[in-house]
Amino acid sequence: MSNHLDQLREELDQVNIKILELINERGRLVKEIGDIKTSQGMKAYDPVREREMLNHIVEQHEGPFEYSTIEHLFKEIFKAAKELQEDDYQKTLLVSREKKPTDTVVNVGDVSVGNGQSQFVMGPCSVESQAQVDTVAKSVKEQGVNILRGGAFKPRTSPYDFQGLGEEGLKILRNSGDRYGLKVVSEITNPKDIEVGSQYLDIIQIGARNMQNFDLLKEAGKVNKPILLKRGLAATINEFMNAAEYIVSQGNSDLILCERGIRTYETATRNTLDITAVPVLKQETHLPVMVDVTHSTGRRDLLLPAAKAALAVGADGVMAEVHPDPAVALSDSQQQMDIPTFEYFMEQLKQPNVTAHNI
Ligand code: PRE
Structure with a gap:
């Protein structure tokens, strides 16, 4: 019994690593897309594209998760992708110490x-x-x-x-x-x-x-x-x-x-x-x-x-x-x-x- 549990957990560990690799692979693609979008003056957020992807994913979905759960998980992935695309420096406020470490007099x-x-x-x-x-x-x-x-x-x-x-x-x-x-x-x-x-x-x-x-x-x-x-x-x-x-x-x-x-x-x-x-x-x-x-x-x-x-x-x-x-x-x-x-x-x-x- 405990052998079986251990075996399942081992499989799960391997799946986790695969998910991690895939998420990072996705991240690399998203960053490349982001660079192209920035050079063309496009915004990171593209709701139409997100909707198309969600529809496509849900079509392929066979369970055991609920559709809404899958949608939720992918929306979080899209959100993380947008953050990756936004230039951190651009998000830093001019009034922040990060931008200017010395005191303004x-x-x-x-x-x-x-x-x-x-x-x-x-x-x-x-x-x-x-x-x-x-x-x-x-x-x-x-x-x-x-x-x-x-x-x-x-x-x-x-x-x-x-x-x-x-x-x-x-x-x-x-x-x-x-x-x-x-x-x-x-x-x-x-x-x-x-x-x-x-x-x-x-x-x-x-x-x-x-x-x-x-x-x-x-x-x-x-x-x-x-x-x-x-x-x-x-x-x-x-x-x-x-x-x-x-x-x-x-x-x-x-x-x-x-x-x-x-x-x-x-x-x-x-x-x-x-x-x-x-x-x-x-x-x-x-x-x-x-x-x-x-x-x-x-x-x-x-x-x-x-x-x-x-x-x-x-x-x-x-x-x-x-x-x-x-x-x-x-x-x-x-x-x-x-x-x-x-x-x-x-x-x-x-x-x-x-x-x-x-x-
Ligand atoms: C991506 C990221 C942000 C957008 O809102 C839509 C899609 C994504 O994570 O899939 C990628 C992307 O920037 C794009 O396809 O245009």
């Missing part, structure tokens, strides 16, 4: 992001008036921060909420930036505003809700201006990297990624800060990575611990919101810091044990 004039020194991007959620932005800019400058933020085009959940001052807001931000010697960043939401944004801004931000606005990404890829791209509300890291690829593949490699929390079942915070996204993005891409602690936590009391965590795991910078009087802010009043809180926040982050910093 984004130079915003004389301010560098991604060179190992922490950068901070601070300012009000929305630009409301020149006086409001000036007050924040003064404090931001005093704290040694180099980049001022402020929303002019505000994508809000409700259409009835304050939508921002638009171009007027960009002008105000620029004025404050010039007055206090700060670089300025603001979100642009419409592809047609990328051009106007480049006139006023040092960095153009693409917000979470627009991470997959491909027309906007393509426009951002065409301008000669650093871009700060935020991770989408429910975007995987792979989707985030592909969104970044849209910008870089258009020719603009001055790109900063920004983790800003993702939507989960947790309600204690506004979003869930995916802190491990920072080292993952640093490993997978060569781009600088920042963390927006305001939108990820939505809670003033969590801004400091979240910022410390971000810097501890290797973020190149931290973004947070500051308002002279958060209680009367036109947007996100719950989560913005007032000036004294901001000063304390910066003092804590400047402690030598927090991270390398340039302040």
Whole structure:
């Protein structure tokens, strides 16, 4: 009995080797076909050919397997063949470390992001008036921060909420930036505003809700201006990297990624800060990575611990919101810091044990 079992297993071993040889022989043919297809500009995937082959195979099939099982097995073989035909190098993203092993440093004039020194991007959620932005800019400058933020085009959940001052807001931000010697960043939401944004801004931000606005990404890829791209509300890291690829593949490699929390079942915070996204993005891409602690936590009391965590795991910078009087802010009043809180926040982050910093 056991002799018979051994004998059958031996036969099976030989069949396995035959299948292996045949699969590899098939692989060699498929690769040759693939080369011809590439040289003729044809796509690897040919569903008509696959259907013809399946019909032919099923016609010859005598069992004992079900037809559906045979179809399934051959579909897997076709899938493996397509992967063999696709050029691995072509599949590698431009934003990946595999493509470029060295860190990208984004130079915003004389301010560098991604060179190992922490950068901070601070300012009000929305630009409301020149006086409001000036007050924040003064404090931001005093704290040694180099980049001022402020929303002019505000994508809000409700259409009835304050939508921002638009171009007027960009002008105000620029004025404050010039007055206090700060670089300025603001979100642009419409592809047609990328051009106007480049006139006023040092960095153009693409917000979470627009991470997959491909027309906007393509426009951002065409301008000669650093871009700060935020991770989408429910975007995987792979989707985030592909969104970044849209910008870089258009020719603009001055790109900063920004983790800003993702939507989960947790309600204690506004979003869930995916802190491990920072080292993952640093490993997978060569781009600088920042963390927006305001939108990820939505809670003033969590801004400091979240910022410390971000810097501890290797973020190149931290973004947070500051308002002279958060209680009367036109947007996100719950989560913005007032000036004294901001000063304390910066003092804590400047402690030598927090991270390398340039302040
Ligand atoms: C092959 C591979 C991919 C296509 O989708 C169809 C068929 C296969 O595995 O048989 C080979 C092939 O590229 C082709 O016949 O054109």
